[in-house]
Amino acid sequence: MEVSDERSIVANRVSQSIVRQMIERGMRELTGEQDPRLAWSKFIQPKDIVGIKINPSGAPACCSSPEIVREIVAGVQSVGVPAHNIIVYDRYAYEMDIGSYQALVPVGVRVTGVQEHKLDVSGYDPDIFCEANFFGEWETRSYMASIVSSGVSKIINVPTMKDHSAAGVTGCLKNLGYGTFNNVDRSHRRPFSFTDPLIGIMCSVEPLRSKAMLHIMDGTRMLWHGGPLNQNPDFIFPAGLIMVGTDPVAMDTIELEKIEAKRSKEGVPSVWSRDPASLTNDGGAFFQDASKNLFYRQPHHIEAAGKLGLGISDRKKIEHQVIRIA
């Protein structure tokens, strides 16, 4: 379900009341329930411990909006989950700190980062890992966050709509995979990246695969170049939409289509480009010039995830419903 309302973002501020209507509408259309509480109860039961996996990596300019997170918390609470059984989380505590999430969610909700700082490994499960050797690195394992393996029973994934210099786009799959496992930077070595197939492989690992059952993509802002970290307002577009669904592959396929369309409209290279002339090692140039990139992007990772059974990437088979409120 794609729900759009141009009033959802005005002067770069997200409207609490409008995103409330958008999420409610999306959940009702997705489930066929007229009562929003019944719609949420299709996914969440009162005894669940619910993780809300946000994406703060572009904070403060483009990250999961606290306004959307608040509406998701309200939806989860409406089915009887107490606030202390709702955990807003991501890998890096300091990125969440920049987004001020800890101050902006309701009292009782837990807000936690898997890592307090870059070298902190205490939040990972030593028994669940992905093993792969990409460039001959000495540590070939990436461990799953303990909060995913044993801390929550359900995960609501709240990605943003962003270009990604290595993966092509970061959406549902990237937010889940690279936001759950540690030691993932090793999959990139400029200009090459193994986000394809690593993103899909990570998303396939249990219990992440079965716990992540609902995805609410924040498309109020779209970062169409320089992701995931770019703060340059020239590349942040007020797209004014939210996607709600259960198929992360299908949602990322739609996201990719939208970012491609925006890049095409702006006259900059496709995320599928393999032109070596577009590569740069200058991070500053990359953040300022939409024709430059640090890697050969890997948007194929979405299709690869589809082949692992995580969803549908064939555009013709995706049930894509668009609801325009205003």
Next chain:
Amino acid sequence: MTQTAHDWPTLLCDNARTGGQAAQPWRAPGRSRWQTNVEGGVRGSPVLLGELLYIPSLAGFLNAIDIHSGRLHWRFKAPAAIPSTPSIGADRILFGCSDGKVIAIDAVTGAKSWETAAEDEVWTSPVVRDGAVFFGSADGAMYAVHLETGAPKWKSALGGRIYSTACVAENRVYVGCGDGNVYALDARTGQVSWKTATGNGIDCSPALASDTLLIGSQDFFFYALDAGSGAIRWKYEAELGITSAPAISGDIVIFGCKAGTLHALDIRTGELIWKIRTGEAITAPPVVSGTVIWLQAGITFAINLSDGKLLWRAGMGNSLHSAPVVTKQAVYLAGMEGEIYALE
């Protein structure tokens, strides 16, 4: 604000956010006297008393470091991470923990004097005024306890999570709240005297300039409120949310914005005096020492107060909420990964 020797009524002690240090003439640091590391990352700011630098860590240690050698003098193990910037009151170091405890330890020996507890994490600094300690918690309440014993005086439930360090005047406690309101409470009872709504949650710590309360909000606005009534005198629009606690020098208020800009405004009118771009998001408080503003935002900056011109910068002290301690002998910095520098 008038205050006694035992008072620490706002974040980092005073409106200039100096941590109680005297203003210093400008002198660019030339070398590192020492560099060390503490266990775990550092979120809060160091504070200095005598010859010990107190550094809170996310590994749960309050580290007391000898300022001459950089060596660890002692460290106190708290039951949980210490995200809060410590305060100093009656020769005790006070700080909040992520398990909700607020602990007072003897500044010289590191022995625990007392502890008290909120129902959720305390990231704010406990502030001290007239024998009382005030702090807010993520549980949505402001607390007042006795400085000598930690025994409760009052608890006041507000409408949202509290990550704003209070500012305490003679009879009032001022604080921002996650529900978007700025609150003024009666310092003796905790009763709400007034509240003023902003357009989003607040995690910025206020400053009080005479009868004007200054605070930023995540609604992108910086507010000047009448401290007596809460009426909005003026508001100024920044580019993004404001977490950075304002610092005051005379009629100038300085604060950072998450867009990476540092703003200097005239407190009387709200007019912009100057604005500069530092680069990364600014969430830490600026520190004013004499004619110079010190700021940690990705790297560390020294900026001329009168015109915003860059005086000095160094690629160290990457931090979200830490602020330098500026003394005659050295500038002390704590970085997010636990690195500590003494620059002279």
